[in-house]
Amino acid sequence: MLINNPFMKLPQLYKTIGEYRRYNNCRFCFSSNLVPVLNLGNVPLAGGFLKTTKNIAFEKLYPLEISFCKNCYLLQSINVINADTLFKDYFYHSSAIKTLTEHFIDLSREIKSLSNSRIPFIVEIGCNDGILLKQLINVGIRALGIDPASNIVFPLIKKGLPIINDYFSKTLAEEICNKNGPADVIVSSNTLAHIENMHDIARGIKILLSQNGILIFEVHYLGNILQEMQYDMIYHEHQYYYSLLTLQKFFAKYEMEIFDVKPLSIHAGSMRYYVQNKNFGTNSISSNVTNLHKRERLLKYDLVETYTTYREKIAKTKNDLLKLLKNLKARNKTIVGYGASGRGTILMNYCGLDNKYLDYIIDDAPAKQGAYTPGTHLKIVSSDILNTKHRPDYVLLLAWSFLEEIKKRQKVYLKNFGKFIVPLPKIKVIS
Numbered sequence: 250m251l252i253n254n255p256f257m258k259l260p261q262l263y264k265t266i267g268e269y270r271r272y273n274n275c276r277f278c279f280s281s282n283l284v285p286v287l288n289l290g291n292v293p294l295a296g297g298f299l300k301t302t303k304n305i306a307f308e309k310l311y312p313l314e315i316s317f318c319k320n321c322y323l324l325q326s327i328n329v330i331n332a333d334t335l336f337k338d339y340f341y342h343s344s345a346i347k348t349l350t351e352h353f354i355d356l357s358r359e360i361k362s363l364s365n366s367r368i369p370f371i372v373e374i375g376c377n378d379g380i381l382l383k384q385l386i387n388v389g390i391r392a393l394g395i396d397p398a399s400n401i402v403f404p405l406i407k408k409g410l411p412i413i414n415d416y417f418s419k420t421l422a423e424e425i426c427n428k429n430g431p432a433d434v435i436v437s438s439n440t441l442a443h444i445e446n447m448h449d450i451a452r453g454i455k456i457l458l459s460q461n462g463i464l465i466f467e468v469h470y471l472g473n474i475l476q477e478m479q480y481d482m483i484y485h486e487h488q489y490y491y492s493l494l495t496l497q498k499f500f501a502k503y504e505m506e507i508f509d510v511k512p513l514s515i516h517a518g519s520m521r522y523y524v525q526n527k528n529f530g531t532n533s534i535s536s537n538v539t540n541l542h543k544r545e546r547l548l549k550y551d552l553v554e555t556y557t558t559y560r561e562k563i564a565k566t567k568n569d570l571l572k573l574l575k576n577l578k579a580r581n582k583t584i585v586g587y588g589a590s591g592r593g594t595i596l597m598n599y600c601g602l603d604n605k606y607l608d609y610i611i612d613d614a615p616a617k618q619g620a621y622t623p624g625t626h627l628k629i630v631s632s633d634i635l636n637t638k639h640r641p642d643y644v645l646l647l648a649w650s651f652l653e654e655i656k657k658r659q660k661v662y663l664k665n666f667g668k669f670i671v672p673l674p675k676i677k678v679i680s
Contacts, residue, residue, distance in 0.1 A: 264309065266309065269330050277325075282319040284318075284319060286557055286560060287315040294486070294594075298621065305621070313328060313484065326489075332397065352513075356436070357388055373385075373392065377401060382412070393429065394410065397414065425457055436465045439467060439519070442487050442488060443486055443488060451503045455505070461525070461529050463523060465523055469520075475550070477673065477674035478566050478674045494546070494551055504526065508534050510523070510537045569676050570600055583641040584644070586627070587632070587647060588646065588649075589629045592650070594622065596673075604627060608641065611634065611644070613658070615631075632659065644662070645670045646671050
């Protein structure tokens with residue numbers, strides 16, 4: 250299937266729709282009680298950065314539709330792309346972000362304190378570039394990472410880091426358990442919302458986790474997505490948008506329970522969940538869990554009307570941003586983007602931010618510099634340009650969730666009368 254791409258600036262006039270699977274039933278409870286609530290159209294992969302302009306001719310778009318299950322309250326993508334397409338050649342490097350490095354140092358200390366074993370065995374699902382794995386090893390923990398991104402983990406494996414280059418699954422859990430014994434803690438950061446078959450993951454966790462072990466995982470929190478207009482967190486890689494209400498129902502199917510939760514500021518609002526085996530766990534259910542459960546009911550995260558209202562609100566944020574950018578361009582102001590991320594990809598494509606509005610994109614990760622953004626095909630350059638005579642008048646912070654870190658890093662740009670545009674949750678200009 251071919252569609253017209255209004256943002257294409259090169260000779261090719263059409264883009265191909267890539268292969269995907271469409272679900273008509275809820276993937277958690279298998280109910281057919283799904284209601285469509287948001288359609289972001291045909292968009293490129295959030296992490297589908299193009300290494301050269303030659304790759305533009307082969308770029309594919311995929312439908313991005315979100316539905317709500319009236320039975321288990323899961324907000325989910327109904328269009329699923331093959332995992333290898335998403336993760337085998339991955340652009341995201343956690344270590345490139347100072348805030349994340351500090352975050353994982355703190356997490357490694359907490360994991361050590363929570364373990365009941367003198368020398369605990371920790372398994373990390375989705376270890377990326379080893380940012381947490383290295384910290385765990387540094388504090389004396391026996392750790393094993395699992396990640397399918399070959400381009401990222403092969404160099405780490407060669408250096409001796411204990412990583413399995415594969416997807417976590419029930420089968421792999423059995424192999425790990427047979428070789429290493431059960432895990433005292435299984436940890437995962439921003440991966441358990443990325444997996445098509447979460448039932449297979451849950452079965453694997455049940456096999457690998459010791460009876461009194463703990464599963465600790467972090468994901469972007471549905472509440473922040475709704476309350477702060479974070480539609481830029483909605484992309485193919487993120488297949489689920491979790492509330493506590495949904496997760497309680499899901500883990501109950503596997504005789505597991507969430508005994509604590511911890512809100513996190515990372516990624517503009519995440520939630521850390523602590524899970525144990527229901528019949529063997531030693532932790533009582535905290536007031537954090539009961540209070541969050543009540544809050545989600547009060548905010549009606551279990552009702553479809555909440556999500557249809559959300560659709561109308563994000564349409565307004567798009568219109569407000571375009572109005573500002575058009576006004577600046579009419580005054581001959583130069584504008585660039587900052588943050589070649591998955592979130593930036595969605596924001597740019599949903600709002601149509603091609604070279605009519607932005608001259609190029611800045612990113613601090615060397616691996617992305619020289620590449621081109623998915624769908625909008627803007628070149629990615631180093632932030633060094635902000636401290637030259639060619640610096641732009643305005644910088645649109647696509648990585649707006651790291652505002653404070655970027656302000657510190659680019660204080661010279663701001664001192665030289667540069668201005669930042671923060672697009673969400675409300676548009677503001679910082680100078």
